[in-house]
Amino acid sequence: MVPLVYIPPLLKSLTNGQEIVEVSGKNVREVIQAVEAIYPGFAARICDGDDLRSGLAVTVGTKLATNGLREVVDTDSEVHFLPAISGG
Amino acid sequence: MASTSYKVIGTRPIRHDGTDKVTGRAQFGADIQLSGMLFGAILRSPHAHARIKSIDISQAESYPGVHAVVTGTDLPEQQQKVAHLGEGDVNLYHLSQNVLARQKVLYKGHAVAAVAADDIHIAQEATQLINVEYEVLPPVLDVLEAMQDEAPVLNDDVRTDSMAGEESKDPTNVAKHYFYEKGNIEKGFEAAHVVIEREYRTSTVHQGYIEPHNATALWNQDGQITIWTSTQGSFMVRQQMADLLKLPESRIKVVPMEIGGGFGGKISVYLQPVAALLSKKSGRPVKLVMDRASVFEATGPTPGSYIRVKMGADREGKLTAAEAYVAFEAGGFPGSPVVCACMCIFACYDVPHGRINGYDVCVNKPRSNAYRAPGSTHAAFAAESVVDEICERLEMDPVEFRLKNAAQEGTRRVDGVQFARIGMKETVEAIRDSEHWKSSLEGKYRGRGIASGFWFNVGLKSSVTAMLAADGTVSLLEGSTDIGGTRASLSMQLAETLGIAAEDIKPAVVDTDSVGYNDVTGGSRVTFSTGIAVHNAGLEMRRQLIERVANIWEVKVEDVQYEDGKVRGPGGKEFTFRELAAKIHATGEPITVKGTSGSENQAGAFGTHCVDVEVDPETGKVDVLRYTIAQDCGTAIHPAYVEGQMQGGAAQGIGWALNEEYVYDEHGAMRNATFLDYRIPTCCDLPMMDTIIVEVPDPQHPFGVRGVGEVPIAPPPAALVAAIYQAVGVRMRELPASPPRLLHQILQR
Numbered sequence: 001m002v003p004l005v006y007i008p009p010l011l012k013s014l015t016n017g018q019e020i021v022e023v024s025g026k027n028v029r030e031v032i033q034a035v036e037a038i039y040p041g042f043a044a045r046i047c048d049g050d051d052l053r054s055g056l057a058v059t060v061g062t063k064l065a066t067n068g069l070r071e072v073v074d075t076d077s078e079v080h081f082l083p084a085i086s087g088g
Numbered sequence: 089m090a091s092t093s094y095k096v097i098g099t100r101p102i103r104h105d106g107t108d109k110v111t112g113r114a115q116f117g118a119d120i121q122l123s124g125m126l127f128g129a130i131l132r133s134p135h136a137h138a139r140i141k142s143i144d145i146s147q148a149e150s151y152p153g154v155h156a157v158v159t160g161t162d163l164p165e166q167q168q169k170v171a172h173l174g175e176g177d178v179n180l181y182h183l184s185q186n187v188l189a190r191q192k193v194l195y196k197g198h199a200v201a202a203v204a205a206d207d208i209h210i211a212q213e214a215t216q217l218i219n220v221e222y223e224v225l226p227p228v229l230d231v232l233e234a235m236q237d238e239a240p241v242l243n244d245d246v247r248t249d250s251m252a253g254e255e256s257k258d259p260t261n262v263a264k265h266y267f268y269e270k271g272n273i274e275k276g277f278e279a280a281h282v283v284i285e286r287e288y289r290t291s292t293v294h295q296g297y298i299e300p301h302n303a304t305a306l307w308n309q310d311g312q313i314t315i316w317t318s319t320q321g322s323f324m325v326r327q328q329m330a331d332l333l334k335l336p337e338s339r340i341k342v343v344p345m346e347i348g349g350g351f352g353g354k355i356s357v358y359l360q361p362v363a364a365l366l367s368k369k370s371g372r373p374v375k376l377v378m379d380r381a382s383v384f385e386a387t388g389p390t391p392g393s394y395i396r397v398k399m400g401a402d403r404e405g406k407l408t409a410a411e412a413y414v415a416f417e418a419g420g421f422p423g424s425p426v427v428c429a430c431m432c433i434f435a436c437y438d439v440p441h442g443r444i445n446g447y448d449v450c451v452n453k454p455r456s457n458a459y460r461a462p463g464s465t466h467a468a469f470a471a472e473s474v475v476d477e478i479c480e481r482l483e484m485d486p487v488e489f490r491l492k493n494a495a496q497e498g499t500r501r502v503d504g505v506q507f508a509r510i511g512m513k514e515t516v517e518a519i520r521d522s523e524h525w526k527s528s529l530e531g532k533y534r535g536r537g538i539a540s541g542f543w544f545n546v547g548l549k550s551s552v553t554a555m556l557a558a559d560g561t562v563s564l565l566e567g568s569t570d571i572g573g574t575r576a577s578l579s580m581q582l583a584e585t586l587g588i589a590a591e592d593i594k595p596a597v598v599d600t601d602s603v604g605y606n607d608v609t610g611g612s613r614v615t616f617s618t619g620i621a622v623h624n625a626g627l628e629m630r631r632q633l634i635e636r637v638a639n640i641w642e643v644k645v646e647d648v649q650y651e652d653g654k655v656r657g658p659g660g661k662e663f664t665f666r667e668l669a670a671k672i673h674a675t676g677e678p679i680t681v682k683g684t685s686g687s688e689n690q691a692g693a694f695g696t697h698c699v700d701v702e703v704d705p706e707t708g709k710v711d712v713l714r715y716t717i718a719q720d721c722g723t724a725i726h727p728a729y730v731e732g733q734m735q736g737g738a739a740q741g742i743g744w745a746l747n748e749e750y751v752y753d754e755h756g757a758m759r760n761a762t763f764l765d766y767r768i769p770t771c772c773d774l775p776m777m778d779t780i781i782v783e784v785p786d787p788q789h790p791f792g793v794r795g796v797g798e799v800p801i802a803p804p805p806a807a808l809v810a811a812i813y814q815a816v817g818v819r820m821r822e823l824p825a826s827p828p829r830l831l832h833q834i835l836q837r
Contacts, residue, residue: 006504009269010252045251054170055177056251062508063689064547080504081251083266083427086176087546087611087798088295088352088458 001075003031007042008081015039028058029069031079046081057084095652096583097791100728101590103576105346117302117318117345118377125304126155126204128366128376129211130359131218132386133193133200136227136452136756137240140191140200140220147217148203153210156369157218158362159201160188164334168245171331173324174548174607176458178356180331181245182421186455187332187361193222194242194420195454196757197385199358204366204374227452227756231394231417234261234451242420242450263422264448266430268503276409276441280400282481287396288470289822290805291749292417294389295459296740296768299348301387304375305363313367315360316343320350320569321608326600328357333364343599344569351571351740352458353388355608384761388457389750391417391424395470397433405484407493409441410434410502414467416448419455424448428544429463431503432802433471435542436512436694437493442502452756458610460737461543461798465744465805469823472539472806476813486538486810487525490516490696495542511720511784511794512694516540518718518780519696525716533703534713535814540696541802545795546611547788549686550618551604554582554625556679560666562586562629564595564622567606568614572736572797573729577615578622580725581791585626587653588665604684612693612795615725616786617685623790625683632679633668640675688788690795695719697738697803701811708831710746710812712773718780722794731779734800738777741804743769749824 005021007014015021016039023034029050036043046053051068058065059080065071073079108114145157166181185191189198201218205211228234228242241259248255250265277283303317313335319325322342330337347354359376366374378387396413412433416424430446459465479486494513500506519525519538529536553565564582568574579593606618630650637655638645648657653665663671672679700714717734724730747767751760760766785792809820818833 008251008267010250010265010267013252045253054172059505062506062691066547066687066689078506082431082503082505084176085428085431085544085546086425086458086462087544087613088350088460088462 003073003075003077003079005031005035005079011042011045014041025073027069027073028060028065028071028079031073055084057082094584096580096590097723097725098727100726101576101580103573104579104595105570105575114346116299116348117304117316120304120316120375122304122306122373125373125375126206126370127208127211128202128204128363128374129208129215130199130362130376130382131201131215132382133189133196133198135193135222135224136196137225137242138193138222139225140189140193141223142221143201144219145201147219148214151214151217153206154203154214155372156204156366157201158365158369160190162365163188163332163361171327173327175546175611179422183328184332186421187358195452197382197454198420199362199386202362202366204370229451229453229752229756231392231415231449231451234449235415235447242452246422246450261450262447263418263450266427266446268430268444269442270439270500270502270504271441273409273411273441273443277400279402279408281403282478283398283400284474284477284481285396285398286474286821288473290393290466290469291823292389292392292453293744293748294384294766295351295353297349297351297353300378300380300383301354301358302377303359303363304373305360305367306373307364307368311339313340313364314343315340315364316345317360318345318347318354320347320354320571320610322567322569322600323606324355324608325357325360329360329364332361341599341601344597347569347571351460352462352610355610356388356457358387380763381761384766385758386454388419388455390459390462391419391456393417393466395466397470397474399474399478401478401482405482405489405492407437407439410439411443414444414446417451417453417456418448419453420450421455422448422450424456425458425462429467431501432464432542433467434502436495436540438495438499439502444502460740460801464541464543464802465741468539468541468802469805472803473809473821476810487516487520490540508691509784509787510691510694511782512540514782514784515694515696515718515720518782519698519716522698522716522718522780524698524714524778529700531702533705533815534700535811536698536700537807537810537814538696538698539803539806539810540694541799542692542694543612543799543802544692545616545690546613547617547689548607548611548613550606550621551682551684552618552621552625553603553680553682554629556629556669556672558670558673560669561592561594564593565598565603566595566618567598567600567603568618569609570597571609572733573726574614574618577725577729578618581619582622582626584791585623586629586665604682612797616690616789616793616795617688619793620685620688620789621683623683624685625681628681628683629679632681636672636675637663637668640671690788691786693720693794693796693799695799695803697807699807699811701808701815703812703815705816705834708827708834710825710830712742712775714775715777716780717777717800718782719796719800720782720784720794721796722786722789723783723792724781725791725793727781730781730796733796734779735777737798737800738804739769739774741801742774742808745805745808745823745825747824747826
């Protein structure tokens with residue numbers, strides 16, 4: 001098994017319409033790099049330098065990642081990129 | 089409620105801050121008095137949209153008793169830079185412009201200049217001597233109008249941003265576009281037997297906290313700045329101040345005063361940087377306190393919205409597809425909670441095919457801000473109202489429909505994420521089994537409605553320090569502002585961990601120099617996340633106590649057990665916590681421990697509400713006869729406070745549903761900026777609300793805590809309009825369902 005990266009709908013134009021991309025990677029950074037290797041341009045929409053783009057969050061499985069690009073990804077993990085939310 | 093073996097958790101001790109509150113000794117921001125203190129006043133824009141051509145402060149500066157006058161040019165210039173505030177980000181360029189306008193004013197009440205003087209009257213008089221020359225521009229107040237190409241554009245630097253990049257080349261009011269998709273929406277609607285599509289509107293609504301914003305600043309001669317203020321996040325104030333003033337955070341100390349309500353509205357800074365600038369210029373401490381009109385006109389309410397929802401279900405009442413178009417009025421600057429609305433709107437249900445578009449749109453109203461489950465109330469009003477119509481069309485019990493479609497652990501939301509352990513279904517079952525739902529409602533013009541709601545809840549970072557005293561009490565220093573009883577809920581968690589009484593914990597909310605970093609009090613996070621920090625501190629204190637006792641008894645650490653507030657060792661040796669505390673100072677170092685948290689996430693919270701109303705068909709007035717709230721609260725630490733949060737959230741939702749709205753004239757001036765004209769519910773308007781605490785513990789918290797503060801505001805508007813429909817046959821699709829608006833609909837029927 002390998003991690004499943006859910007492509008944000010507005011970025012599916014970069015992945016030829018692929019909704020889910022299966023790639024290898026031990027953490028979020030490696031997963032993004034793996035998607036970038038197949039679909040160039042993806043990383044630029046997700047990352048700003050060596051960090052996630054401002055206003056963006058990543059969830060691994062059902063959990064919001066607190067380590068950003070360093071968050072560990074298991075072989076059976078789902079990875080989602082979502083806008084950061086705030087409460088009241 | 090779930091049965092547990094807890095001794096403290098689940099009990100209802102008297103709140104630690106109760107005496108100070110009821111005797112009036114609690115110190116709020118406006119109570120601060122410092123030697124040599126000056127009083128400040130703000131000059132605000134009379135126009136909703138105008139270009140500032142010039143500002144002349146010379147007359148004000150020379151007015152007797154005036155010590156300082158500042159304008160936007162006294163703030164350092166900001167580039168387009170986003171600051172991360174833990175919970176949410178902020179564009180510093182826009183934040184700075186909102187604190188004191190430079191080139192343009194974007195709403196009536198926008199701060200333009202400020203004065204510090206010997207007393208408030210001199211300060212206010214002097215603001216009238218500041219001569220501002222405006223070029224008045226046409227305002228745009230409606231979200232859909234602001235999205236049109238020909239609409240007046242508020243900000244020259246705003247382009248439509250989305251995850252795919254900029255979607256517009258020219259300046260626009262549409263600042264953000266969000267898009268989510270799941271499955272095949274067309275296929276989903278093809279499979280539907282019933283499809284309902286409706287449009288909804290909500291008005292601008294304020295959080296309605298009773299205590300106005302305030303800030304007192306002392307910019308000392310050594311360059312150190314101290315701010316006393318009412319805030320939901322003292323560390324967020326420090327960070328925003330440092331960014332806006334371009335100073336290191338170490339130069340700024342923020343002292344959080346008691347807070348008279350916030351509900352999301354006291355996270356952003358307004359007065360704090362201005363008070364600091366006035367103090368720097370005058371060399372004296374300066375206090376600023378808003379009046380009520382300024383609170384309404386110049387602080388962040390929750391935005392008005394336009395929402396279009398389309399949902400389909402098969403003959404058996406199973407949802408097949410759901411689609412939403414959500415547009416929020418961000419106010420003068422981008423940053424509405426539209427993204428939260430998009431992620432909440434169908435979260436209560438297992439939707440196989442979905443599509444959601446969301447837009448953050450600038451209009452000439454105050455910069456919007458968070459309000460209790462930001463965006464979720466708007467979303468629930470629209471989606472739950474469509475659900476009610478689907479149930480009617482299918483002649484299906486709304487409880488049965490919800491049970492058939494309820495999101496559960498493993499359900500994938502339209503935005504893609506799967507739920508962890510949640511309690512949506514359990515809240516519906518609780519309503520189904522309630523005496524309220526089982527009772528009959530009789531009488532003319534009476535109706536019953538039901539609705540559900542969702543809020544994420546967040547985790548984020550917290551730090552606490554706990555210190556053992558020789559008398560067996562423990563001082564707990566925390567940095568999370570106590571809005572909803574968290575001094576009690578945190579003390580109880582520490583007491584439970586240590587096996588002592590809640591009354592033996594002495595909690596204090598301290599300044600930013602006196603405790604480690606804490607994220608904002610918001611997102612229903614403090615009892616969860618700071619609770620984990622408290623639990624960790626308690627475990628560390630236990631570990632150190634065991635070590636100490638092993639030393640005293642001259643036995644191995646492994647031979648000492650800590651249980652139920654006692655330590656036990658070989659040969660029947662035993663100390664109570666109190667006995668042990670008395671020996672600590674005689675046997676070594678004091679015991680002072682810290683606890684932190686930050687890597688944990690909360691599962692979301694759900695609530696289902698049931699309401700009975702009676703409508704006066706001659707006036708359109710709605711009386712709430714009976715109200716029941718069922719909510720998944722995880723483990724209820726202090727049930728009375730949990731119930732209070734549920735009731736308080738529902739009360740605010742009822743106000744939003746039936747009365748509250750900003751009323752604007754065609755020039756963009758708010759015409760009801762007082763509590764006499766902006767009608768929040770009082771105890772005369774509401775019945776005693778019944779609460780059903782559903783406990784589905786969150787496994788990510790040592791005691792199973794789930795945030796409770798926000799979700800109860802989401803269901804009320806949808807539940808109330810469903811009840812109104814039952815009562816008089818009118819479907820209200822615009823909030824508030826106030827007497828004139830409802831009467832109009834009744835007469836049109």
